[in-house]
Amino acid sequence: MLSPTSPSLERHALTVRGVVQGVGFRPHVARVAAAYGVTGWCGNDDESVFIEAQATRGALGAFIAAVRADAPALAVVDDVEVRAVATIPDESGFRIVPSRRAEGARTLIPADAGLCDDCRRELHDPTDRRYRYPFITCTNCGPRLSIIRDLPYDRPLTTMSVFPMCDACRAEYDDPLDRRFHAQPISCWECGPTLRYDEDAEPDAAATGLDAIDAARELVRSGGILAVKGLGGYTLMCDARDEHAVSRLRERKHRPDKPFAVMAGSVALAAQLIDLDPRAGRELAGPARPIVIAGQAAASDLAPSVAPGLDRVGVMLASAAVHELLLGDGDVWVATSGNVSGDPLFFDDDEARAGLAGIADAFVSNDRRIHVPVEDSVVLADPDRDELVPLRRSRGYAPLPVRLASGAGAVLAVGGELKSTFALTRDGMAFLSPHIGDMGSLACQRAFERSVAQLAALHRREPDLLVADRHPDYATTRWAERHAEARGIPLLQVQHHHAHALSLVAEHQAGGEPVVVATFDGTGFGDDGTSWGGEFLALDARPLRWERAAHLRPFRLPGGDSATRNPWKTAVAVLADWGIDDTGLPCLDAAPPAELAVVRSQLAAGIACPTTSSVGRLFDAVASLLGVRHRVTYEAQAxxxxxxxxxxxxxxxxxxxxxxxPETLVRELADRLRAGDAVACLARRFHDGIAMWTAQTLAHVAAARGARLVGLSGGTWQNLALRTAVRATLTALQVPVLVHERVPAGDGGLSLGQAWAGTLLLERGEDAHVSRDSGSHPATVG
Incomplete structure (x- = not known):
């Protein structure tokens, strides 16, 4: 009992929203309550954690602050609502109460997470009952999205339902103060999945458990190629220091040049391979376990074929316990997507064996089924600003929502054609799918359909509106047209670069004021029938109103897609269309005489020469003009x-x-190259020149339209040298600039912009029918 002079008690009811289920949030609240002498209770409902807490005012304030600030690693606290309620006399202790259900409410889906430090210590502790257990996990790590069949996130609704818990695991699962309290993937050697290694499909040839780990390590040590089933799908692996093994993997996967990512056995080893700044180091070892791309360190001993022609390499750490067991601290293995080039990631065991049989020498698999395939995420380290540039938002980040400043109804945005993702909105949130891939193959289109159905089912949402790109030949656009007609759902089509600009503004919740965005990429269907990609878009305070305020001077692409694959053709066209002398330039030397004659005749006659304003294609042209790259085998190689x-x-x-x-710059490059200037210096000059032109144009357009903010969106802004130079110039001009920080600037973020356009349309339908007077370019709906 309180004495008459004791501080009086207060009681608060808290509602904590965000990713707060399946991540150890209730045990965290109970521990914080014990630390501050707080009584009361906490529990889950379908969309939040509810808490009643009683203590003195000071203790309550400290408790509430610690609940949020010290949340578990996988928790994402979006909002804490606090209100005063009546105190309960003589209350003692703090307890976790049963969950309660709310009709129609849906919790947020947690993302898959890499092995936590506690589980890692247990994995390597000979006295622990999970010593060297390949599926060790707790509430702070392990599979989440990839094993969820339905919500709420409870074990019977995951693919772990077929593995009944042993008594020891059940005791941990039921103990509110245990690290594995309600850890749905909990298991051990007695009751969990079985690891398997085999070099063919014959069951008698298989090794299991730790014998499988030993056999797999021996295969890689001897130069073999291994297919390993991780959290979200299969990964192809080999020794990244063995040039012969890496070259064999390239040959078998038909991937001659595109860089491979590598997996390092420790942070210390990763720091020997890449220049690892503090921010990148924290992300590398964080729960998402992304691939971090950074400059190769001087001490790097990777095989030359890992990243040919590039000065950066992508490095990741173990994303699952099986990887932790396969790689020793000093090992570094290639870790590339387990797929056939151009197709989605394999995640079904039978399909993986059939599809990867000609690539992998052996398989490490298990009998825990993957329900939702999830690729590795990729970020690019910017050491000058201690920032990370998102390139692919997948495992560890998806499907965590992006909050929208406003949002009405349910919108399904189907994204673009390359690096495809889609987005579903509800309750003012946009849920972006994990990376799916390039939609040119039937397998990717089927993966897209399956993923859409899964996400819609998890959220119990049928869309009120579909949103797609305006390109008539995108597979996603055609799917949306069929789906809209079959279901009777309205379809909104948003111009490609407008969607890029909207994704940036939505990410920063910067709507409500004018913004000018430089949207640079390789290609996008323009409103005038040409291919755009070097656009300065002026968005109104009502973002569905926009204008193409400026753009790169157009040039032609002889043969269309053929020019994309052969930058020398683009170079010849740029020089011809911009009136620049092409005498003695490497792009002509690289051209087979017969093909060059065809290109010149195409340009002269205007046959099969679509027009573009693409900055991405201009980079291709300059790469060939300077003799850097004349033919490409993967997107953005040049x-x-x-x-x-x-x-x-x-x-x-x-x-x-x-x-x-750009025209004076290219003319100068040609003249200086003929004069003998170094290619490296001219490449640097090109980047700095395009950066100056971009920054000056942004500043000019913004001033003319009364815009305070400018921004950078589109795949070209994944070029760190260009991005850095533009931001530096804009900073010197005192112009605030927005860049992507959470979703990719490229087409992987396109669905966010489309989704926001859809929510704005549902809120303000009249904006979809803006007149085109004064050059405005409204979204169109049909």
Missing amino acids: AMELEAAASACRHGGHGAAPDVT
Whole structure:
């Protein structure tokens, strides 16, 4: 009992919303309550954690602050609602009460997470009952999205339902103060899945358990290629220091040049492979376990074929206990998607065996089924700003929502054609899918349909509106048209670069004021029938109103897609269309005479030469003009190698004059190359010149339209050298600039912009019918 002079008690009811279920949040609340002498209770409902807490005012304040600030690693606290309620006399203790259900409410889906430090210690502790157990997990790590069949996130609704818990696991699962309280994937050697290694489909040839780990390590040590089933699908692995093994993997996967990511056995080893700044190091070892791309360190001993022609490499750490057991601290293995090039990730065991049989020498699999396949996430380290640039938002980040400043109804946005994701909105949140891939193959289209059905079922939402790109030949657009007609759902089509700009504004919740966005990429269907990609879009305070305020001077692409695969063709066209002398340039030397004659005749006659304003294609052209890359085998190869060439320039003095234009810049590059200037210096000059032109144009358009903010969106802004130079110039001009921080600038973030357009349309339907007077470009709905 309180004495007459004791501080009086207060009682608060708290509602905590966000990703707060299946992540150890209730035990966390109970521990914090014990630390501050708080009585009361907490529990789950379908969309929040509810708490009643009683203590003195000071203790309550400290408790509420700690509940949020010290939340478990996988928790995402969006909002804490607090209100005063009547105190309960003589209450003692703090307890976790049973969950309660609310009709129609849906909890947020937690993301898959890499092995936590506690589980890692147990994994390597010979006295622990889970010593070297390949499926060790707790509430702070392990599979989540990938094993969920339905909500709420309870074991019977996951693919772990077929593994009944042993008594020891059940005791941990039922103990509110245990780290494994309600850890749905909990298991051990006695009751969990079985690891299996085999070199063929014959069951008698299989090794299981730790014998499987030993056999797999021996295979890789001897130069073999291994297919390993991780949290979200299969990964192809081999020794990243063995040039012969890496080359064999390239040959078998038909992937001649595209860089491979590697998995390092420890953070210390990763720091020997790449220049690891503090922010990148924290993310590398964090729950999401992304691939971190950074400059190769001087001490790197990776095989040359890991990342040919590039000065950066992608490194990741073990994302599952099986990887932790396979790789020793000093090991570094190639870790690339277990797929056939151009197709989605394999995650079904039978399909993986059939599809990867000609690539992998052996398989490490298990009998825990993957319900939702999830690729590795990828981020690019920006050491100058201690920032990370999202390139692929998948495992560890998806399907965590992006909050929208406003949002009405349920919208399904189907994304683009390359690096595809889709988004579903509800309750003012946009849920982006994990990375699916390029929609050119039938397998990717089927994966897209399956993923849409899964996410819609989990959220119990049928869309009120579908949103797609305006490109008539995108597989996603055709799917949306069929789906809209079959279901009687309205379809909104949003211009590609407008969707890019909207994704940036939505991410920063910057709607409500004008914004000018430089949307640069390889291609996008333009409203005038040409291919856009070097656009300065002026968005109104009502973001569905926009104008193409400026753009790169157009040029032609001889043969269309053929020019994309052969940058020398684009270079010849840029020089011809911009009136620049092509004498003695490498792009002509690289051209087979017969093909060059065809290209020149196409340009002269205007046959099969679509027009583009693409900055991405201009980078391709300059890469060939300077002799860096004339033919490509993967998307953005020429631009990436041109950026690598620019980074080889170790001195300054390549800044551009404020009145530079892309045309004057390319003419200067051609003249200086003929004069014998170094290619690295000219590549640097090109980046700095385009950056100056971009920043000056943004500042000019913003001033003319009274916009305070400018932004950068589109795949070209994954070029770190260009992005850094533009931001530096805009900072010097005192112009605030928005960049992508949570979703990719490329097409992987396109669905967010489409989704926001859909929610705005549902809220303000009249904006979809804006007149095109004064050059505005409204969204169109049909």
